[in-house]
Amino acid sequence: MARTQAERRADTRDRLLQAAAARFAADGIDGASIDAIADDADRTSGSVYAHFGSKEGLLLALLDSWKNDVAVAATAEMATAPTMPGRLAALWRNFADPPNDGAHWVQLEHELWLYATRHADARDQLADRYRDIRRTVRDEMGQWRASGDITPPVADDVLGALLVALLIGLEMQHRLDPDAIDERVALAGLAALLGVTEPTEVMT
Amino acid sequence: MARTQAERRADTRDRLLQAAAARFAADGIDGASIDAIADDADRTSGSVYAHFGSKEGLLLALLDSWKNDVAVAATAEMATAPTMPGRLAALWRNFADPPNDGAHWVQLEHELWLYATRHADARDQLADRYRDIRRTVRDEMGQWRASGDITPPVADDVLGALLVALLIGLEMQHRLDPDAIDERVALAGLAALLGVTEPTEVMT
DNA sequence: GTCTATATACCGATAGAC
DNA sequence: GTCTATCGGTATATAGAC
Incomplete structure (x- = not known):
């Protein structure tokens, strides 16, 4: 899955957001480190900054995508x-x-x-x-x-x-x-x- | 005020607890540093460890003294x-x-x-x-x-x-x-x- | 008991290779 | 776009003077 660049990029973004949600919930927003989130998503901390620019950017993106079903x-x-x-x-x-x-x-x-x-x-x-x-x-x-x-x-x-x-x-x-x-x-x-x-x- | 050693000790303890309450509320428990709390109480970080042993000890003591009026x-x-x-x-x-x-x-x-x-x-x-x-x-x-x-x-x-x-x-x-x-x-x-x-x- | 100085560790963010 | 390596800053906690 995720053959094209765009698909891989979107996949990484989703993985990071999902990992961030789990880590923030488990360790707290302050307690969750970028490295831990990236590890959970099978990526590295660099990818977080490539996608979201900062930890706050990651959190705001999460808040935005957070469809409360x-x-x-x-x-x-x-x-x-x-x-x-x-x-x-x-x-x-x-x-x-x-x-x-x-x-x-x-x-x-x-x-x-x-x-x-x-x-x-x-x-x-x-x-x-x-x-x-x-x-x-x-x-x-x-x-x-x-x-x-x-x-x-x-x-x-x-x-x-x-x-x-x-x-x-x-x-x-x-x-x-x-x-x-x-x-x-x-x-x-x-x-x-x-x-x-x-x-x-x-x-x- | 606080002439005797015991009184001064108790005074320091109260100051630290009060400062901790304010700092924890303002910056979050993770976001509040020992130094900032000690500064607010006009003491140094060393006094925190002398009284409570650790940041967690300070928090538990605060939770204990926290009379919810x-x-x-x-x-x-x-x-x-x-x-x-x-x-x-x-x-x-x-x-x-x-x-x-x-x-x-x-x-x-x-x-x-x-x-x-x-x-x-x-x-x-x-x-x-x-x-x-x-x-x-x-x-x-x-x-x-x-x-x-x-x-x-x-x-x-x-x-x-x-x-x-x-x-x-x-x-x-x-x-x-x-x-x-x-x-x-x-x-x-x-x-x-x-x-x-x-x-x-x-x-x- | 309180302070100063410091050891140790970790985190957020950046730089550069690929 | 992703990874590796690292810088700079700050945190907790300790050691030792007084």
């Missing part, structure tokens, strides 16, 4: 569950205990957030992404409300922000103390914000 | 507001736009959380602190419920975790996009979780 993947898996509590449980599990090797995307998200608080460029980009996520969630919940599955006690335009906030905050506490912040807590919170009236039986 | 300070200011929406607004403001120079404690909290995800010792300590915070919030809300000020749609034992989660998640989004995540959004979320039935008029 969370909302998509989450809603996709949610659709498979028949009952509402089952759907909410699937949503929570995707956050708390990611199934695939996508286990590191949550960690990377926190790394990027902390970086963004100190760099205006990254902050603007990340702010855009979170706006998109909120909008996606809001639209989805609007449909649920319209179909009568839920009766949220708040307006649709704030529901996205509240759900995202609750999931992030619960996930952070869950990481510190998995037993204390379990599925039962998450389901209670989601049900309260969404106005799920039926008894919240857990579907396992 | 958030719950205390927040509830204190909340008590001054007469109406329930006013109290909730005070709670949110303490998070979103801290009044004093305590502006950096939120940032430090995120730094510590990220560090804790990679170090078991710190994780256990931080987990304990969050348990305390949840318990404090839960007890406070239990009193409000008993006095009829609120009628939460969830059980008391999960209410602490949900409120903490919502506030953390909203604050993170607020930092990226202050205009999108404003007091109105926060009040709607808090009111939903707490079961504040009266129209949520904002008290300014």
Whole structure:
């Protein structure tokens, strides 16, 4: 694969970005060295500078390419569950205990957030992404409300922000103390914000 | 002040811890150098090693001494507001736009959380602190419920975790996009979780 | 206990061969 | 475009004077 120069170049770029995502998540943005990232991508540090110019350039490119399929993947898996509590449980599990090797995307998200608080460029980009996520969630919940599955006690335009906030905050506490912040807590919170009236039986 | 050796030693220790908190928050745990911390404390790097042995030792000592007066300070200011929406607004403001120079404690909290995800010792300590915070919030809300000020749609034992989660998640989004995540959004979320039935008029 | 000076190591970035 | 070699800077941590 990757016969032409352009293809090889694109392949190297992808490898570097993927390695950077994994390394940043594992060791932190500061803790991850250019050499380590390049090694993971089976390249050398020189290639990083040829493609991105600097470590910051690499990070901004990563932030740009970082398609957060969370909302998509989450809603996709949610659709498979028949009952509402089952759907909410699937949503929570995707956050708390990611199934695939996508286990590191949550960690990377926190790394990027902390970086963004100190760099205006990254902050603007990340702010855009979170706006998109909120909008996606809001639209989805609007449909649920319209179909009568839920009766949220708040307006649709704030529901996205509240759900995202609750999931992030619960996930952070869950990481510190998995037993204390379990599925039962998450389901209670989601049900309260969404106005799920039926008894919240857990579907396992 | 600090005449005796013990007093001077304790004074140096306090200075170093305070400087470490500020530097860690400002530059990140990795980004903050021992020299910079010592300089802020009007000491030298040697004193850090005399007191804490290493940078990690300094951080663990900071984590240990880090009395999170958030719950205390927040509830204190909340008590001054007469109406329930006013109290909730005070709670949110303490998070979103801290009044004093305590502006950096939120940032430090995120730094510590990220560090804790990679170090078991710190994780256990931080987990304990969050348990305390949840318990404090839960007890406070239990009193409000008993006095009829609120009628939460969830059980008391999960209410602490949900409120903490919502506030953390909203604050993170607020930092990226202050205009999108404003007091109105926060009040709607808090009111939903707490079961504040009266129209949520904002008290300014 | 605190400071000065220094050892040691690593990182980001650059230069030049190919 | 990618690699090898290296420079310059800075970090943690230590040794020894006082």
